[in-house]
Amino acid sequence: MMTRTRFAPSPTGNVHIGNMRAAIFNWLYARHTGGKFLLRVEDTDRERSTPEAISALLDAMDWLGLDVDEEPLYQSTRMDAHLAAAEQLLAAGHAYKEDKGGTGQGECIIFKMPQEDMIFEDEIKGTLKKAAADTQDFVIVRSNGTPVFHLANVLDDIEQGITHVIRGDDHIENTYRHVALYKALGAPVPKFAHLPMIINAQGKPYSKRDGDAFVGDFKEKGFLGETLFNYLALLGWSPGDDREVMTRDEMIAAFELTSCKSSPAQVDLRKLVWMNGEYIRAMKPAAFSEMARNELSAAGVDVGADADAVFELMQSRTKLPSEIGPATAFFFTDDFEYDQKAVEKKLLKEGVFQTLEKIAEIFQTLETFDEATVDKALHDFVEQSGLGFGAVMPPIRIAVSGQQSGPDLAPVLTILGKDNVLARIAKTIERFS
RNA sequence: GGCCCCAUCGUUCAGCGGUUAGGACACCAGGUUUUCAUCCUGGUAACACGGGUUCGAUUCCCGUUGGGGUCACCA
Numbered sequence: 001m002m003t004r005t006r007f008a009p010s011p012t013g014n015v016h017i018g019n020m021r022a023a024i025f026n027w028l029y030a031r032h033t034g035g036k037f038l039l040r041v042e043d044t045d046r047e048r049s050t051p052e053a054i055s056a057l058l059d060a061m062d063w064l065g066l067d068v069d070e071e072p073l074y075q076s077t078r079m080d081a082h083l084a085a086a087e088q089l090l091a092a093g094h095a096y097k098e099d100k101g102g103t104g105q106g107e108c109i110i111f112k113m114p115q116e117d118m119i120f121e122d123e124i125k126g127t128l129k130k131a132a133a134d135t136q137d138f139v140i141v142r143s144n145g146t147p148v149f150h151l152a153n154v155l156d157d158i159e160q161g162i163t164h165v166i167r168g169d170d171h172i173e174n175t176y177r178h179v180a181l182y183k184a185l186g187a188p189v190p191k192f193a194h195l196p197m198i199i200n201a202q203g204k205p206y207s208k209r210d211g212d213a214f215v216g217d218f219k220e221k222g223f224l225g226e227t228l229f230n231y232l233a234l235l236g237w238s239p240g241d242d243r244e245v246m247t248r249d250e251m252i253a254a255f256e257l258t259s260c261k262s263s264p265a266q267v268d269l270r271k272l273v274w275m276n277g278e279y280i281r282a283m284k285p286a287a288f289s290e291m292a293r294n295e296l297s298a299a300g301v302d303v304g305a306d307a308d309a310v311f312e313l314m315q316s317r318t319k320l321p322s323e324i325g326p327a328t329a330f331f332f333t334d335d336f337e338y339d340q341k342a343v344e345k346k347l348l349k350e351g352v353f354q355t356l357e358k359i360a361e362i363f364q365t366l367e368t369f370d371e372a373t374v375d376k377a378l379h380d381f382v383e384q385s386g387l388g389f390g391a392v393m394p395p396i397r398i399a400v401s402g403q404q405s406g407p408d409l410a411p412v413l414t415i416l417g418k419d420n421v422l423a424r425i426a427k428t429i430e431r432f433s
Numbered sequence: 434g435g436c437c438c439c440a441u442c443g444u445u446c447a448g449c450g451g452u453u454a455g456g457a458c459a460c461c462a463g464g465u466u467u468u469c470a471u472c473c474u475g476g477u478a479a480c481a482c483g484g485g486u487u488c489g490a491u492u493c494c495c496g497u498u499g500g501g502g503u504c505a506c507c508a
Binding site for chain 2: 009045100103129133134135139140141143150153169172173197199201244265266268270277317318378382390405406
C-alpha cells in the first residue's frame with residue numbers, strides 16, 4: 001500500500017517551528033517510501049485563517065522545499081461531510097445528543113468512548129495504552145452545529161487516505177479518541193508516529209515570547225531554507241551514523257520513523273549558525289553573489305556592476321548574510337567608519353604613519369596593481385624594513401577599510417585599486433595626524 | 434492532582450548486556466594565515482538516583498527524582 005502522509009496546520013499567520021518540523025518528517029517519510037505528501041489546511045477558525053495567513057503558510061513550505069503531491073484540502077469545505085458522519089455515528093449508537101452540563105446552550109453531539117482499554121502501536125514510542133476508566137466521551141459537534149477538531153481531523157484523514165499520521169506527541173491523548181473514531185466509522189486505523197516536542201533553552205515548549213519560534217524568524221535572520229530543513233531533520237532523528245550535513249537525497253534515503261528519538265530536543269542557535277555557514281560555503285559563487293547583492297540592496301547599498309570579486313572573498317567567511325553588509329561596506333563607499341579600538345591599538349603608534357607613507361611610495365611606483373604584484377611588494381617591504389608583518393599589514397588594512405580584520409589584504413587592495421588605496425592612505429594619515 | 438510520555442558531555446545525535454562510552458556544535462590549547470574566518474592537531478566534558486535481573490549493566494525490569502504532555506462545545 002502506498003504511503004500517504006500529511007501536514008495539517010491551522011493557518012494563523014506564523015508557522016511554528018515545531019509544526020514545521022512535523023511537516024518535514026512527514027515529507028521525508030513520504031519521499032523515503034515513495035509515497036505521497038499532502039497538505040490539509042485546517043481553516044475552520046475563520047477569524048484567524050485569513051488569505052494572508054494561508055499564503056504565509058504556503059510560502060514557508062515553499063521556502064523549505066516541502067512540495068505537496070496533491071491539491072491541498074481545505075477543511076472549511078468539508079463541514080457537510082463532517083456533520084453527515086456525526087449523524088451516522090448517532091444512528092449507529094456511537095454517539096448521543098445532550099445539553100452538556102445543562103447550560104442551556106442547546107444540544108451537542110457527543111461521541112461514546114467504547115468501554116474497553118485502548119491500545120495502539122506508535123511507530124516511535126512503541127505500545128501505548130489507556131485504561132477504559134481513563135477515557136471519556138467527548139463532543140464531536142458543538143451545540144451551534146459546528147464540528148469539533150477530533151471529528152474533522154479524523155474524517156479528513158480518511159478522506160485523504162492518510163496511512164501514517166506523524167505529529168507532535170502532544171497529540172498522544174487525542175490518539176485514543178481518534179482510534180475509537182476510526183473504528184466506529186468503520187475506517188482502517190492509520191499508523192501513528194508521535195514526535196517529541198522541541199523545547200527552548202529553559203526546557204519549556206517554544207512560545208511566542210521566546211523569539212525564534214516561527215519559521216519566518218529564521219528566514220529573516222538569513223538562514224537558508226536548506227539549513228533549517230537539515231537542522232530540524234536532525235532534531236529527534238539521525239541517519240544512524242555520524243553524518244550531519246546531508247543532501248536531501250541522503251536524508252530521504254536514510255530516513256526511518258523507527259530511528260526517531262522519543263525525547264525532546266532543543267534548538268541550538270550556534271549550531272544552526274555553523275550549519276548555515278557550511279551551506280553558504282557550498283553555494284555556487286554565482287548564487288552567493290546574488291544573495292549578497294540582495295542583502296546589500298535591501299540595506300540600501302549600491303554595489304555597482306562588478307562586485308563579484310568582493311563577494312568571492314566573502315563567501316568562505318560568511319555564516320549569515322547579515323554579516324556581509326558591515327564587512328564589505330568599505331568596498332562600496334569612501335566614507336566608511338573607522339573602528340575606534342583598531343585605530344587606537346594599531347594606528348596611533350610611533351612610526352606607523354611613516355610606514356604608511358613608505359608603503360604608499362612603493363605602491364606609487366608599481367606599474368601593475370594585481371594581486372601577485374601587491375603581495376610581493378608587501379612581502380618585500382616587510383623584509384627590507386625589518387618591521388614584521390604585524391607592524392605593516394594592520395595599519396594598511398585600517399587605513400583602507402577602517403577595520404582590523406577582514407579578507408586577505410592583497411586581494412582587498414587589488415579590488416580597491418591603486419588610486420583608491422593611495423587616496424585612502426593619505427586621507428587616513430591626514431585625519432589622524 | 435489523575436492518566437500518559439521522557440531521562441548519555443553545556444547542546445545535539447550514536448551506543449541497542451562485555452566499549453579506553455563515539456561524532457558534531459560550543460569551549461580551551463597548539464599549528465597554518467598579515468588579521469579575522471576557514472583549515473589541521475590535540476584537549477576539557479555525560480550514562481539523574483536507588484533497587485533488582487545477570488558472571489557482567491549506560492543498555493532489561495521496578496521505584497524515586499526531575500522535566501514535559503494531557504485532562505475544553507481550542508486545534
